Amino acid sequence: QFLLTQPPSISAAPGQTVTISCSGNNSNIGYSFVSWYQQLPGKAPKLVIFDNNKRASGIPDRFSGSKSGTSAALGITGLQTGDEAVYHCGTWDTSLRTELFGGGTKLTVL
Amino acid sequence: QLQLQESGPGLVKPSETLSLSCSVSGGSISSSSYYWGWVRQPPGKGLEWIGSIFYTGSSYFSPSLKTRATISVDTSKNLFSLRLSSVTASDTAVYYCAMAWGSTVRWFDPWGQGTLVTVSS
Numbered sequence: 001q002f003l004l005t006q007p008p009s010i011s012a013a014p015g016q017t018v019t020i021s022c023s024g025n026n027s028n029i030g031y032s033f034v035s036w037y038q039q040l041p042g043k044a045p046k047l048v049i050f051d052n053n054k055r056a057s058g059i060p061d062r063f064s065g066s067k068s069g070t071s072a073a074l075g076i077t078g079l080q081t082g083d084e085a086v087y088h089c090g091t092w093d094t095s096l097r098t099e100l101f102g103g104g105t106k107l108t109v110l
Numbered sequence: 111q112l113q114l115q116e117s118g119p120g121l122v123k124p125s126e127t128l129s130l131s132c133s134v135s136g137g138s139i140s141s142s143s144y145y146w147g148w149v150r151q152p153p154g155k156g157l158e159w160i161g162s163i164f165y166t167g168s169s170y171f172s173p174s175l176k177t178r179a180t181i182s183v184d185t186s187k188n189l190f191s192l193r194l195s196s197v198t199a200s201d202t203a204v205y206y207c208a209m210a211w212g213s214t215v216r217w218f219d220p221w222g223q224g225t226l227v228t229v230s231s
Binding site: 002032035037044045047051056094096100101103 | 215
């Protein structure tokens with residue numbers, strides 16, 4: 001059971017825009033910075049967004065991050081087939097004193 | 111460019127101790143800015159943070175694993191290691207090492223490629 005809630009899957013056509021949500025509480029997302037990771041099939045996770053809305057090095061501006069209250073979101077515009085991956089959100093929980101990850105969202109680009 | 115590489119046995123027997131190392135290249139593990147962490151991912155499931163360590167040896171762990179996990183650092187070899195005792199089948203996972211920004215992890219980057227550890231007799 002993951003304390004950060006993400007939709008298990010989402011799909012969209014090439015060129016479209018998607019938003020992946022990550023919901024937590026006041027001890028985690030509401031308190032700490034949020035990061036997002038892209039995990040291509042069979043590969044290690046790769047940092048996409050850090051500190052809620054900053055793009056990691058080499059990440060195109062089609063990717064964006066936002067946070068409001070106890071929820072965060074990853075937006076991807078102009079979808080490409082190469083964006084097909086599992087996306088994980090992560091944040092620190094100050095009450096549990098642990099790093100938390102969401103269960104991951106599998107993005108399918110049809 | 112900083113790179114991390116995990117190494118260790120791919121098969122561990124139940125009740126024994128899992129031991130993995132992470133070699134850091136392209137930079138010093140003794141940087142005062144970063145921590146070094148372990149994250150695992152059971153097959154087909156999500157990510158789970160295990161723990162992190164600073165180059166001074168100060169370490170901290172996930173509450174669910176802290177009684178079984180140990181992380182150490184060897185600055186002379188530029189590597190850090192994980193030991194997980196009394197393993198069971200539920201510890202079967204791909205284990206990743208990664209650099210972490212901050213003691214309260216703000217992000218992990220970069221990551222090693224990961225190594226699959228199977229717990230089975």
